[in-house]
Every structure is written in structure tokens, then in C-alpha cells.
Amino acid sequence: MIEAVRSAMDVSMERDGDVVVFGEDVGYFGGVFRATQGLQQKYGTHRCFDAPISESGIVGAAIGMAAYGLKPCIEVQFADYVYPAFDQIVSEAARIRYRSNGQFTAPIVIRMPSGGGIFGGQTHSQSPEALFTHVSGLKVVIPSNPYDAKGLLISSIEDPDPVIFFEPKRLYNGPFDGHHDRPITPWSKHELGDVPEGHFTVPLGKAVVRREGSALTVLAYGTMVYVAQAAAEDTGIDAEVIDLRSLVPLDLETITTSVKKTGRCIIVHEATLTSGFGAELAALVQEQCFYHLEAPIARVTGWDTPYPHAQEWDYFPGPARVGQAMIEALEEQP
Template sequence: MTQLESDRTVSDSRNTGAANERQMNLVQAINDALRLEMKRDSRVVVLGEDVGRVGGVFRVTQGLWDEFGDDRVIDTPLSEGGILGTAIGMALYGMVPVPEIQFADFIFPGYDQIVSELAKMRWRSGGEYASKMVVRTPVGGGIRGGLYHSQSPESLFIHVAGLKVVCPSNPYDAKGLLLASIRDPDPVLFFEPKRIYRAARGEVPEGDYTVELGKAKVVREVPASKRDRAVTILAWGAMLYEAIAAADKAHEQGIECEIVDLRTLWPVDIDTIAASVKKTGRVIVVHEAPKTCGFGAELVALVNERCFVHLEAPPVRVTGFDTPFPYTLEMDYLPLAHRILPVIVETSRY
């Protein structure tokens, strides 16, 4: 696992006491964000299957029930439609619910609540009701979860007007983005890449800070002197580390990669993407979801609209396959570094 350089941009002017830092993994950073915001805002409520005494299937909410009790950390029945419908009702009455869906694959029984109610509430009420809430859920493969515990459904929500979609890749961003999401007036889908829940570690401030929604980060930059065969790689979540590993191998062959971590998938930071692609003239998108109609297709369209005259090669997607997520062939399905590297080489030589 390549260690990401931590983002040191603190975007909330109210930040205080953020000087003390400690090593956290993704689980600890998300837990810390929930605890901090529940202390700061008594309207914040966590609900979902096993989020209370057990602390969630991945222990992300561990300790919150002990601290805040049954009224603020609520174990629910196994009913995603019920969880999300209840959370929407809470939001309409002025609370700030943070429902957890145990796996993103289980969100589909509640999809209608998100699409037909949550996403449209501000619009249909003329701005009177905002349905301010964050839906947290782990996504992606890499844990031997098989076809019902490994999917990446981000494009299904990015397509729905009225929603924001976030997917952090490291603990610093996870805490800052979650705090920003809970404070945002719009509903947010907060996708947590479970493959790196405990593998991604980094320094995280113990105090209050946010990472601005809608802002990507260039985590690996190409020097101006080495742009001749350079490639831009767009990635997020667990696949960012695969992109970095592939870029390390490409560097050994004299090929430089500029890597952009999207962080917020929607609204996407097209300005940062376009600036990078105009610099390199080449772009590769990496994501776990199936290729057809995946978010990579939209990113390629946006790059073509903004950067067409700057392109030196056709944009390329390295993705999952158009099949249900496999169990025994999981590592063949995922777009790992060994699948990304040949595409980098080919694109750089175009």
C-alpha cells in the first residue's frame, strides 16, 4: 500500500485545536468525525443495522452508543427502505440523520426513497425543506465478499439530480469530507472503500476541520520538464492506490503520471481535471464498477468537451467488467496495478 501524502489544506475557518495529530486508519477517522459532530450538534443522529451496541459490521460506529445512548445511536430493523425513509422524516423535522447502510449492495431496497424523496425534497418544496442528511455505506471489492458485498454503485446516484456523492481515499480526507458532508445543506451519499478501511493510515488532526466538497486533489504531479510522455490518471477510493502503484512502475520505464484523486465524485472538480489533462494531453480513468455507463464514461465525455484540442491520445478507461462481481476471480475483475500499467504504456506511446 503506497502511503498518500496527507492533504494539509484546512478549509473551515472555524477550525481550532487541529494542531495535535495522531495516526488513524479510515475506520478511526470516520468514527472520530461522527463523535466530534455528535458532540458539536445535538441534532446529529446515527441509525442503521447493528450500529449501536455492536458498533457496525466494520466497527465504524463503535463506542458511539456508549457515549450518546439509544436516542442518538439507533439500532434499526433489517429494512433499508425503512432506515432511509425514517431518516428522511427525521431530516424534515430538523434533525441531521446519518444513516448507515451496512453494504452499498444493500442500498437498492431503499433506492426509491433516495431517488424519489430525498433527492427531490428541496426542489419540490421550493427550498422550504432541504432533507439535510448523509447516507454512509461501504463500497467496493477486495474482501472476498462476492457478488452481494462488493459492488460500486456510484454512477446510479451521480445520475440523480439533487444528490452529492463523496468517496475518500485516506483518513485525513475521510474525516474532513464527512464533517463537511454532515454540515452541507444537501443530501450526501458518502461511499467508504472498505478494502482500505484499515489498510490506509495517516496523520489526522484531532480537532475540527473540513475538506471542501467538490474539490479534487493532485496527489502526484508531473514536472513541466517531463510532460512529453506524461499521462493523467483519474481515480478515487481504493483504486487510487492501484493507480499510484502502476505509476511507480511506469516511472521505471521513463513514463510520468499525474494522478488526480477526485474525492468528491459529484459535483466533480472538472477544473482540476481539465488543468491536468491540458498539461499531459492524455487521460486514463480507473474505477471498480463495470465499464458500461460507469462514471468513467461521464468523465471521458467531460474531458472531451473541455480538452479535445489538447488531447494527444484517446481517453481510456480501466474498470471492472460488465459482469456481476465474481468471488473466486475477484482479483482478475478488479482494475489492479498490473492491468493499469500496460494501458499507461500504450497511452503514453500513442
């Protein structure tokens, strides 16, 4: 995943001299996760550079650069650090096209490692995607594999409007093994797939069916795609697993087609239950598929508690919890 993200920025910078990359430690050091390693050496300090520890300043500068005509791809070191920049994102980046009547746009990408998996506790492990899906003018993307990470990031960089790009940390170095509620080591040994060299894009707003099935539909994104697939395999339930990829814009057509076919829907995400993006998904599915539903829509999520440190693998939705939700959904009678 890291190599794919780096390749996306490399390809974009090579094709377009207006693309610039900056943030905390992304230049000489190559980023805390090494996602930008080598870019400064290749493109110079004027196109890949370090920024002060000021998220508001990083995002604010990027908005000004974008209005001037550049295409900043910036890194917020952890998604948990984005809150000081929230006003800049919401009040400026998301609204500049509308406020200027199209005279200015904000073609910026804000990359953020999100979710748990490194025992980082409350300040390095949050999943705040729902905060941004609420804001008109922002696009929100969460890839689950290297191919999508590269293609979606290139699409995001080429998009004329601001994109919030979350990168699940548990997938950075080879995917989380969804069959286990907690790992022996932080990273799985399974392969995530090859990524083509050069330029290619994955369209924003298009979900994909990762596992076809007829018994029920599971909506997931990021790391939870693997958890959902593992739960289906562990239980033997013929579940259809949909990887949303983009939360905004949302591929409602793929979702509703699947739910109308299966009649049951489970939503899985790592963020907290209350006001998580799963609530919006549940409302949309209920509105669009009410007469096709044969069981209540279920959500399997993180707990409504401050993020734990040593107990983070109990906090994550694992295959046991997701599998139990699948079993209960099938026990419901229409």
C-alpha cells in the same frame, strides 16, 4: 479509515445535538466494521441506535427526521444493500428541496462500505456510485484516506442536502498495497497518514493532485488512487494522478488543467465499464480538452460481468492493467 470515520461522527455529534446516527447493528454492536463503536455508549440510545433490516425504512425515517430538523447520518451496512431504499433516495431525499420550494431540505448522510476486498461476492462488493451521480439533488463522495474521510464526512454532515458517502472497504484497516494485483493478506501494512483530533473539514467538490507528472493524467478515486500511483511507479511513467474525492460536485477545473498540460487521460475505477462514472468523465474531458488530446481517452475498470467471488482480485483493475494502459497511451501519436 474506520477510526477517522468514527471520529467524524463523534465530533459532529458532540458539536451538534441534532446529529443522530442509526442503521443496522450500528448501536450496541458498533457496526459490522465497528465504525460506530462506542457512540451509543457516549451519546445514548436516542442518538445512536439500531434499526430493523429495512433499508427503505432506514432512509425513509431519516428523510422525515431531516425534514423535521435533525441531521441523520445513517449507515447502510453494505452498498449492495441500498437498492430497496433507492426509491426513497431518488424520489424523496433528492427532490424534497425543489418540491417544497426550499421549505424543507434533507440534510442526511448515507454511509455505505463499497467495493471489494473481503471476498464478499456479488452481494457485498459492488461499486454503485454511478447510479447516484445520475440523480440531480444528490452529492456523491468517495474518500481515499483517513484525513479526507474525516474531513469530507464532517462536511457532508454539515451540508444542507443529501450526501451519498461511499467508504472503500479495502482501505478500512490500512491501505491496499497498490503495487500488487492481489495481496498476500487482505490489508497492506503501509500507513495512510495521521488524522487531527477535533473538528476540521475538507470541502466537497475539490479534487487533489496526489502525484504530479507531465506525461499523462490519471483520474481515480477511492482505492484506485493507490493502484494508479503504483502503476506509475512500476512503469516509471511520469503520470499525474488526480484523486477526485467528490464525484458530485466534480472539480472539473483541476481535471481539465491537468489534461491540457499532459495531453493524455486515463480513467480508473472499480465499477463496471459500461455506464460507469468513467464514461461521464471521458465525455467531459473530450468536450473540454479536445484540442489538447494527443491520444484517445482510456478507461481501466472492473469487468462487465456479475461480480466474482473467489476471483475478485482478477476483477479489480490492478497496476498491471493500468500500467499497460499508460504504455499504450504514450505509444499513440497525435
